[in-house]
Amino acid sequence: MVTITEVKIKGFRGFTKEQGFDFSSPVTILFGENGKGKSSLLNAIEWCLFGNECIGKNTGIRERIDWEVKNRNTNECYVQVIMKENEKEYAVKRIWKSITKDQLQIIMPDGKIVDGEEARKELVKLTKNFSFKDFLSSIYQHQEVIRFFLIQEPKYRNDAIDRLLGLSEYRNMIDGIYEAKIKEDILQNEIDKISEQIKAKIYVWQTQIREKTEELKSKGITEGTISENGARDLAEDIKNSLFDFSQKIGVGLSGGFSTVDASDLGKFIDLAKEEITRFRSEMPDQEKELEIYKELSEIEKDLISYGNAQKEFNEKDKDLQEFIRKNGKIEELENKKTDNEREIKERENEKERINLLGATVEKAIKYLKLETVENKNVCPVCRTEIKGLLEQLEKEYEEKYKKQLEEINKELETKRDELKKIEGLISEYEKKEENRIRSEEEFKKVSESIKNKYGISEREDVEKWLDNFKMKKEEELEEIKKRVEEKQKELNKIEENIDILSKVYEVLRYKIQMEKARDIERSDEWKRLQDKADEFKKLVEEIKEIVSAIKKASQEEASDKIESARKKISEYFKTITKHPMISEVKFEVSEDPRTGGNSYEFKDQNRKDIIPILSQGNLNALALSIFLALAETQDAPFNFLIFDDPSQSLGESEKEEFIKILNEIAQQKNLIISTMDNEFYKILQDITKRRKIYHFRNWTPDKGPEIEIITK
């Protein structure tokens, strides 16, 4: 049996400088408050013996995830455990190198230093291949196991008991498998998704093929034509038809179409369509038709310009004639004008004469009216005396000269108006005549130009000639149109066949695509993929069987361990708790129907579940009882036990009873007990005589734990 006599630590977790501990006493007590380095010391022993096995998730200890081994304030980290077996001393030293690497070194009893793989083998030999999980279940009573044990949730308690029994590896294996989330149908589902896409396409193509085939059949196309050979024959027909047509119209086939292979349907159809378009535009009759259209348009234009010029001339002529009819000829107007002028002259002379006489009379009247003239009856011109001469002259002037003058003025005004009017008419005449001449010239010009253009003789009526010519051209056009229409019909017929061929080609193309898609699922690769999916399903089935086997093994091992320790568990529990209602604890394991894992039950002498009536202290006592029983019944190579804060929730009397048990065990094995519980520590000091106490007083990041050795 191996015992630990001494431990040296440097730079491990809470430790900085090298510190040494003597564990040769039957009982070593590590006392101090939380966070002072007690657990670091216990962990150092674990790490030295098991290295990275005691780190990480697989340990089943939550706090070991992301656990830092090396103290951040030191460069060096190692733990040396001096172990004794049959008086031979082994100095096992583990030196930290990196997060994933460490170095193991052992100074053998003969002083030889071994390291690396050799050291590992020596350690395995020394510890009898005792695993870390066994160490946790029967050597090192870990705080966390008890903490979880105290939780009422069955799932966590089952988990904690698994760990207490050293079965966490089984649980980890199962959890690992479950976490991989391997499902039989994953691969099959993926294959199905691909297949679904392929089938969806096939389905669409099939529908298209059906619809297009029906459409073709409705046009009288036989099943035979809707085939590769049928399509090729149809293409040959089209090719021949286009050749015949090209001969007929005298336009050659294009080089591309002449050489295209009729079985290359896609290309053939495109080129055939191009040929049709080309023939439609290059057909000679078609060109002639266009030419006539152009001619007709020209005739129409000439007819219009001739008609317009003629109309213009006629209008101007008519306008002039109308003017003459209304106002007389120009000679008449000229005569009228001369007469009028002469009459005005005569009137003006007359007016002048009257004016002279009138002026004399007027002057005589003015003279006679003068104050200075005494005899108003003597004529100032002829010196004749006439009684009442002034009154006579005034009357004569008023009645004879003034009235006459007024009449002449009136006449003159009328004559002048008449003259003005005649002059206007003459000017209007001249303008109209000029317009007529101009339009006549224009008409002659247009007429000459048309005659020259078409070679119309002088004797012929231009308009009539053009109308006849137009009619002839229209008849010619009708003839050509008929011919073009017939040819277009022929082309339409060929085009219809091309259209049918296109549809047949489309059907064939869909069929080819469909077959290609079908070939994917017929291919060896696809079959191999499906086989892989089946293999995968088989593998998952086998994994499930493995999980069942792991569960079964876990249950069997649990059952064996419980069986061997059952009596002791019951005894320890009774001793520690002295529970008045429980005289026997029956510890049983069965399969959890929900998870398939281990489900643990604790029943009393009447087979009633005791968990609901247990206090926290009782539950801790139960956990300690299981640990103690397992420690006692398991064949461990170590002659020591480690307790980390074992008194959680225990009552004073329970602590006393527990320490009594520890005292008994201390007769056989060395005990290392870490506690922060003052009451427990005090009882422990009083009861346990052969002990060494390390009081963890203080802890600083630079210096690590400050430890006092209590000697009394």
Next chain:
Amino acid sequence: MDTEVYDILIKIYEGCGAQIFGQICQDLLVLSIVETGCNPESIEVHNIEGVDIVIDDSNFGKYAIEVKTTKGNTVNFGRKDCEGLRKYSENKYEVILAVLKIDLQKEWIFADASRKKIKSNLQVNALYTSDKYKEFAKKVNQNFERLVKENYKGILEKGEMYLREKLKEKRIKYSGQ
């Protein structure tokens, strides 16, 4: 399965309903098995009670086949099915769970039922044709597709009685309605 076969099966399903459709598929499966070379007289078809298809052919082998058809993703492999097959397994029959999901992506799966556990929602995609039945499955599926195409008009006209007559003609023992 072929899209044409799929369309036909859907038509039959919609025309006959799920239960009759299941029986029709089962009868078509039996006829497909016969065409793979099994002596029809060695086949018993149980439509109501017991394992669906039982074959005891000295040349072909001894098989007990539980047939399931579905339009969904799961089939129910109940206690009755499980126990029925177990009894045959004890009498040296090979026990098979034949599953057809009416889906373009699927065809008959012949799963080894000897280790199948009772499950009310057995995932079709978790099932696979055991290696030993792969060749058999290939032939049966080919025959099945052909038989569906050949017989669907008769099935749509006369329903399951049409296939019943076919089974009778081949002297296949039939129990049930």
